[in-house]
Amino acid sequence: xxxxxxxxxxxxxxxxxxxxxxxxxxxxxxxxxxxxxxxxxxxxxxxxxxxxxxxxxxxxxxxxxxxxxxxxxxxxxxxxxxxxxxxxxxxxxxxxxxxxxxxxxxxxxxxxxxxxxxxxxxxxxxxxxxxxxxxxxxxxxxxxxxxxxxxxxxxxxxxxxxxxxxxxxxxxxxxxxxxxxxxxx
Amino acid sequence: xxxxxxxxxxxxxxxxxxxxxxxxxxxxxxxxxxxxxxxxxxxxxxxxxxxxxxxxxxxxxxxxxxxxxxxxxxxxxxxxxxxxxxxxxxxxxxxxxxxxxxxxxxxxxxxxxxxxxxxxxxxxxxxxxxxxxxxxxxxxxxxxxxxxxxxxxxxxxxxxxxxxxxxxxxxxxxxxxxxxxxxxxxxxxxxxxxxxxxxxxxxxxxxxxxxxxxxxxxxxxxxxxxxxxxxxxxxxxxxxxxxxxxxxxxxxxxxxxxxxxxxxxxxxxxxxxxxxxxxxxxxxxxxxxxxxxxxxxxxxxxxxxxxxxxxxxxxxxxxxxxxxxxxxxxxxxxxxxxxxxxxxxxxxxxxxxxxxxxxxxxxxxxxxxxxxxxxxxxxxxxxxxxxxxxxxxxxxxxxxxxxxxxxxxxxxxxxxxxxxxxxxxxxxxxxxxxxxxxxxxxxxxxxxxxxxxxxxxxxxxxxxxxxxxxxxxxxxxxxxxxxxxxxxxxxxxxxxxxxxxxxxxxxxxxxxxxxxxxxxxxxxxxxxxxxxxxxxxxxxxxxxxxxxxxxxxxxxxxx
Numbered sequence: 001x002x003x004x005x006x007x008x009x010x011x012x013x014x015x016x017x018x019x020x021x022x023x024x025x026x027x028x029x030x031x032x033x034x035x036x037x038x039x040x041x042x043x044x045x046x047x048x049x050x051x052x053x054x055x056x057x058x059x060x061x062x063x064x065x066x067x068x069x070x071x072x073x074x075x076x077x078x079x080x081x082x083x084x085x086x087x088x089x090x091x092x093x094x095x096x097x098x099x100x101x102x103x104x105x106x107x108x109x110x111x112x113x114x115x116x117x118x119x120x121x122x123x124x125x126x127x128x129x130x131x132x133x134x135x136x137x138x139x140x141x142x143x144x145x146x147x148x149x150x151x152x153x154x155x156x157x158x159x160x161x162x163x164x165x166x167x168x169x170x171x172x173x174x175x176x177x178x179x180x181x182x183x184x185x
Numbered sequence: 186x187x188x189x190x191x192x193x194x195x196x197x198x199x200x201x202x203x204x205x206x207x208x209x210x211x212x213x214x215x216x217x218x219x220x221x222x223x224x225x226x227x228x229x230x231x232x233x234x235x236x237x238x239x240x241x242x243x244x245x246x247x248x249x250x251x252x253x254x255x256x257x258x259x260x261x262x263x264x265x266x267x268x269x270x271x272x273x274x275x276x277x278x279x280x281x282x283x284x285x286x287x288x289x290x291x292x293x294x295x296x297x298x299x300x301x302x303x304x305x306x307x308x309x310x311x312x313x314x315x316x317x318x319x320x321x322x323x324x325x326x327x328x329x330x331x332x333x334x335x336x337x338x339x340x341x342x343x344x345x346x347x348x349x350x351x352x353x354x355x356x357x358x359x360x361x362x363x364x365x366x367x368x369x370x371x372x373x374x375x376x377x378x379x380x381x382x383x384x385x386x387x388x389x390x391x392x393x394x395x396x397x398x399x400x401x402x403x404x405x406x407x408x409x410x411x412x413x414x415x416x417x418x419x420x421x422x423x424x425x426x427x428x429x430x431x432x433x434x435x436x437x438x439x440x441x442x443x444x445x446x447x448x449x450x451x452x453x454x455x456x457x458x459x460x461x462x463x464x465x466x467x468x469x470x471x472x473x474x475x476x477x478x479x480x481x482x483x484x485x486x487x488x489x490x491x492x493x494x495x496x497x498x499x500x501x502x503x504x505x506x507x508x509x510x511x512x513x514x515x516x517x518x519x520x521x522x523x524x525x526x527x528x529x530x531x532x533x534x535x536x537x538x539x540x541x542x543x544x545x546x547x548x549x550x551x552x553x554x555x556x557x558x559x560x561x562x563x564x565x566x567x568x569x570x571x572x573x574x575x576x577x578x579x580x581x582x583x584x585x586x587x588x589x590x591x592x593x594x595x596x597x598x599x600x601x602x603x604x605x606x607x608x609x610x611x612x613x614x615x616x617x618x619x620x621x622x623x624x625x626x627x628x629x630x631x632x633x634x635x636x637x638x639x640x641x642x643x644x645x646x647x648x649x650x651x652x653x654x655x656x657x658x659x660x661x662x663x664x665x666x667x668x669x670x671x672x673x674x675x676x677x678x679x680x681x682x683x684x685x686x687x688x689x690x691x692x693x694x695x696x697x698x699x700x701x702x703x704x705x706x707x708x709x710x711x712x713x714x715x716x717x718x719x720x721x722x723x724x725x726x727x728x729x730x731x732x733x734x735x736x737x738x739x740x741x742x743x744x
Contacts, residue, residue, distance in 0.1 A: 010377065010380040010381060010384060011384055012381060012384055012385060012453055012454060012478050015381060015478045015496040015497065016496065017479070017490065017494030017495055017496050033363075034362070034363065037312070037314070038300060038304075038312070041301070041304065042304060045304050045305055049305050082490070083487065083490070083491060086486050086487035086489075087487050089486070089487070090485070090487055091363070092308075092309040092329060092361060092363055092364045093363055094363050095362050095363040096363075
């Protein structure tokens with residue numbers, strides 16, 4: 001070993017492990033699965049068993065009737081994402097997983113807010129709805145229901161604005177995502 | 186033909202020579218098909234026994250084990266062997282009966298949500314919803330169980346569908362778009378691993394059960410001998426490298442040798458092959474092998490960097506990767522003399538800390554000596570199955586396995602009652618081999634009903650109960666870590682008279698109490714025809730040493 005091992009890129013000192021890293025951001029995983037009974041409970045059970053938290057979850061059909069898409073968001077600050085995806089890949093019914101980078105995908109979520117909106121404050125609420133490009137889908141003497149679509153940041157911002165008027169209840173779908181450009185998700 | 190008749194054809198097409206099981210209401214059609222299918226069926230006395238027998242068969246032969254049970258309690262009884270097969274990566278296909286489709290979800294008689302209950306325990310599971318799908322499901326189950334990282338696959342068949350008429354087309358078509366295990370290691374990674382090995386001054390090979398599963402023992406031996414590396418193995422990897430070889434440093438982990446554990450602790454490079462850095466290996470994870478870089482070879486990508494971050498991960502079959510790693514390493518023409526200092530150290534530990542025990546001053550049989558005597562009496566060539574506890578650790582330490590697939594035990598799950606049914610499977614799979622069970626007097630009672638199966642099948646299994654009258658491993662922990670407060674571990678006066686129990690089942694029963702004649706007595710017993718139950722009375726309060734106390738690093742071994 002006369003040749004200096006410190007400059008040799010293969011000396012043991014220069015070997016680094018690059019896994020198990022917590023990225024510190026939210027990851028949107030889009031998972032293509034076989035459209036078979038029980039697949040969702042396999043995915044959900046895996047998360048529960050391994051102690052991974054699901055922040056949001058959306059499931060629906062794709063253009064292929066044999067396949068469904070599960071979109072879920074996971075906090076990369078809490079969980080090593082590579083371990084999450086590797087465990088998911090072990091499920092036989094899971095065909096493909098994409099961990100969508102922010103910027104390379106379009107993400108949307110739909111939410112419905114039931115807001116207490118008596119005549120006196122209705123105009124102000126409607127103004128906010130307009131700014132967020134929401135839609136009023138139901139109106140009564142005391143309340144209105146607003147439908148709003150966007151990234152979860154936009155929905156969170158709307159939530160913050162509207163809450164002081166009196167939020168009766170809210171329902172959200174969880175995010176779905178699709179990659180930008182020609183590439184398949 | 187009926188779906189169940191097609192099932193029989195599929196089993197034959199998969200080369201199944203024997204299945205283990207127990208009939209019940211929801212699998213009556215299947216058992217009607219067995220009546221004249223020409224497939225050997227071994228009737229067990231409890232479904233758990235059937236599951237473990239299928240595991241023992243699979244572990245001894247490398248072929249897929251098959252087990253049948255009915256719905257409800259039949260399926261819940263199978264939960265333990267299914268989980269056991271998952272933890273130890275054993276290829277077994279389980280077939281359970283299910284209630285009629287119109288009763289599903291109504292809490293019908295003997296209905297259990299078998300699919301739901303076993304979801305976290307299986308590699309995969311399939312519930313039959315259209316009887317026409319049954320043949321494909323069977324072939325998919327065998328394919329998934331036996332390829333990649335092996336494991337259990339469950340096929341749940343509602344009873345009405347099993348009777349239905351289907352069109353059976355032989356051929357074994359499968360459709361698994363989401364399942365493509367990687368078996369070929371990446372060439373760049375293998376070359377990198379070879380270079381790292383050539384730079385290592387204190388390398389050690391750490392082999393696990395994956396080497397046995399991959400039939401990669403010859404490749405492991407070739408690499409280890411060529412490189413003159415010290416080698417250790419996990420409980421599941423014992424036999425992958427011959428225990429009488431000078432490069433063997435003994436098993437590692439909680440009850441491993443000091444040479445193996447200190448070797449891991451001081452190594453600069455660890456080559457993990459088919460092993461998964463279980464907590465029984467690493468002890469305190471933060472302080473595990475603090476000086477080492479890791480090459481991790483595993484067919485399951487999820488194992489790599491799960492517990493210990495790998496510096497050079499190689500996903501692939503151990504046989505493929507190890508043989509190519511040797512080729513790349515050989516091409517570098519490394520100088521083995523760079524390891525001389527390392528070997529001085531390793532051999533120093535081996536000499537200073539052999540696996541020893543204090544012999545009794547009278548005729549009392551020390552449990553460690555019982556295992557050494559068994560090695561002597563069997564010539565070290567038996568297939569040995571065990572239950573779980575002190576006797577299991579002593580067997581792992583003192584038997585010295587020369588080849589893979591000779592040591593069959595429950596490692597990951599630690600299932601008491603595993604040994605006897607596993608021996609049934611092993612003996613049926615290897616009819617010309619000497620099969621012995623080392624059991625505990627506690628463990629054996631968890632599946633002792635299978636003595637009836639042994640007798641019915643005329644299996645010449647020799648069952649040696651290491652009888653200390655305790656749930657010994659629990660007693661040891663209570664002694665060492667719970668201030669001698671022996672809580673619910675004393676079995677001494679409340680176990681059956683083993684010789685009488687043997688006779689009641691139609692076995693021969695023998696009691697052994699003297700160390701002077703132990704080897705000769707064992708030899709005589711091994712020569713007896715048919716199954717024999719041997720009650721070996723050993724020292725009551727002997728501890729399994731050395732040990733790494735739970736949650737501590739390897740260098741803190743005691744005993």
